[in-house]
């Protein structure tokens with residue numbers, strides 16, 4: 001039986017959804033990222049696909065929502081930057097990151113901290 005999946009958050013960038021997914025999994029929850037393949041070209045600055053969905057089984061929704069609520073940077077990593085600039089930002093401190101960089105020049109946060117290394121570069 002497939003569990004019913006519920007979208008608990010939507011992200012502009014696949015990596016944002018992956019970071020949140022890993023955060024949920026670190027809490028023992030099950031999480032899925034939907035539509036990630038479809039919007040992979042968002043890394044190129046294209047923003048037209050409607051975002052990447054973070055989904056959890058229905059039974060995990062309350063815990064997932066609570067975790068996201070406790071971590072606004074996971075729930076809405078784009079909130080503190082202009083929505084249309086298309087510039088990659090550090091998910092930790094918000095500093096602008098070079099498009100090809102995997103680590104933040106300001107604080108050292110790395111995409112690789114929250115994503116599988118084989119997914120970091122296509």
Ligand SMILES: [Zn+2]
Pocket residue numbers: 090091092093094095104105106107108109
């Ligand atoms: Zn940073």
